Amino acid sequence: MFARTLFDPEHDAWRAEVAAFLSAEITPHHDAWVAARKTPRAAWAQAGAAGLLARALPPAYGGAGRDFRDSAIIIEELARHRVHGLFTCLQSDIVAPFILRLGTEAQKMRLLPGIAQGEVLAALALTEPQGGSALSTMTTTARSSGDSLVLNGCKTHISNGSVADVVIVAAKSERGSIGDQPGLSLILVETERPGVHQEAIEKTGMAALDTGQITLTDCVVPRSNVLGGEGMGFVYLMSFLGVERLVLAIYAQACSERLLQDLIRDCDARHTPNGSVLDHQNPRFSLAELYSDCAVNRSFIDQCIPLVQEGRFDPKQACIAKLRTTATLKKLAALGVQLRGAGGISGETGARASQDLLDASVQSIWGGTSEILLDLIGRSMASGL
Numbered sequence: 001m002f003a004r005t006l007f008d009p010e011h012d013a014w015r016a017e018v019a020a021f022l023s024a025e026i027t028p029h030h031d032a033w034v035a036a037r038k039t040p041r042a043a044w045a046q047a048g049a050a051g052l053l054a055r056a057l058p059p060a061y062g063g064a065g066r067d068f069r070d071s072a073i074i075i076e077e078l079a080r081h082r083v084h085g086l087f088t089c090l091q092s093d094i095v096a097p098f099i100l101r102l103g104t105e106a107q108k109m110r111l112l113p114g115i116a117q118g119e120v121l122a123a124l125a126l127t128e129p130q131g132g133s134a135l136s137t138m139t140t141t142a143r144s145s146g147d148s149l150v151l152n153g154c155k156t157h158i159s160n161g162s163v164a165d166v167v168i169v170a171a172k173s174e175r176g177s178i179g180d181q182p183g184l185s186l187i188l189v190e191t192e193r194p195g196v197h198q199e200a201i202e203k204t205g206m207a208a209l210d211t212g213q214i215t216l217t218d219c220v221v222p223r224s225n226v227l228g229g230e231g232m233g234f235v236y237l238m239s240f241l242g243v244e245r246l247v248l249a250i251y252a253q254a255c256s257e258r259l260l261q262d263l264i265r266d267c268d269a270r271h272t273p274n275g276s277v278l279d280h281q282n283p284r285f286s287l288a289e290l291y292s293d294c295a296v297n298r299s300f301i302d303q304c305i306p307l308v309q310e311g312r313f314d315p316k317q318a319c320i321a322k323l324r325t326t327a328t329l330k331k332l333a334a335l336g337v338q339l340r341g342a343g344g345i346s347g348e349t350g351a352r353a354s355q356d357l358l359d360a361s362v363q364s365i366w367g368g369t370s371e372i373l374l375d376l377i378g379r380s381m382a383s384g385l
């Protein structure tokens, strides 16, 4: 693989700090969190105190004012340390940017410092039970009632959904409609409000990361809780989902690199009567193919990261990055079970390999399934390479 050139010594020092924090404070507990299907809330505050949350937020809002490369380092180190329960990028790089870029000064001052400290847990709620792939069929509504909006609907499979204190809810609204198509608004909903019900969803992949269902029944919020312009939600989502997909691609790529390294080591160490597993052509070729995919994906991702900082990042690049990295990860995770033989499904190594396969399966679903990404890429092809 090419030597990485996008980080400077300050970034390297930050990576060492993040790695030390994860090794000392998080990794020793993470398997227990996976077994319990729960990450303690206190871990978020620990991450906040260590500066892992909202790294890119300006200091006035509790952040460190650093660039996206610092965030990329955190995401990579989470993957390298096999951590998903404390998915800090959800809070820092997926939810906080909506508030930072669209919020009023009052909204920012009210929410961002708590998000940066890990005292306020936040979520982004788009998906509904009838299907997450078709955002346009969303049925959650925000009805006008004087200076308030009345929300009704259900959001499902929301990361941090059962534990979040504040949720950005996408809902159809009267304002912003075009013809008979209603507008979509992004609305901050504090979960302590009457009419909000949160429930955890049990799942097998990424088990330590909370995933919840949020039901809104005649939930009244002040109109001042709308983020940005009322009815402008689709436009905002199209711009913000690109960075979300890149974040997920960075995580998938770093997961792939960890899986690949571990698998090559184990195949080299495992002796069959006529050589190590790696001495056989078929396993060696399978690994070589995925090694090559990883190398090409790494170059693509490293081209994307600085573009976010420069504001030149194209959502199509995000679709390609997430599509490719998650496809490679899934192939590697399946090979990780196969090439370890019975050891891929038994004992400590087998438990890890099987869990890696389940965790990898999540990654080609969340943030837009691979099928939807292909559709988006396919539709944009006519505009050229």
Ligand SMILES: Cc1cc2nc3c(=O)[nH]c(=O)nc-3n(C[C@H](O)[C@H](O)[C@H](O)COP(=O)(O)OP(=O)(O)OC[C@H]3O[C@@H](n4cnc5c(N)ncnc54)[C@H](O)[C@@H]3O)c2cc1C
Pocket: 123, 124, 125, 126, 127, 128, 129, 130, 131, 132, 133, 134, 156, 157, 158, 159, 160, 206, 211, 362, 365, 366, 367, 368, 369, 370, 371, 372, 375
């Ligand atoms: C662990 C986890 C965390 C998540 N976190 C969040 C979150 O924080 N916020 C949030 O809003 N959502 C979240 N999601 C939801 C996620 O975004 C959706 O699961 C995803 O968008 C797919 O929606 P769906 O599950 O309803 O599948 P469906 O939309 O029902 O799709 C089912 C299958 O049909 C395919 N399909 C559907 N439509 C088409 C089409 N037009 N063309 C081709 N194939 C199609 C899909 O690709 C998929 O394979 C999370 C999901 C998971 C698993």
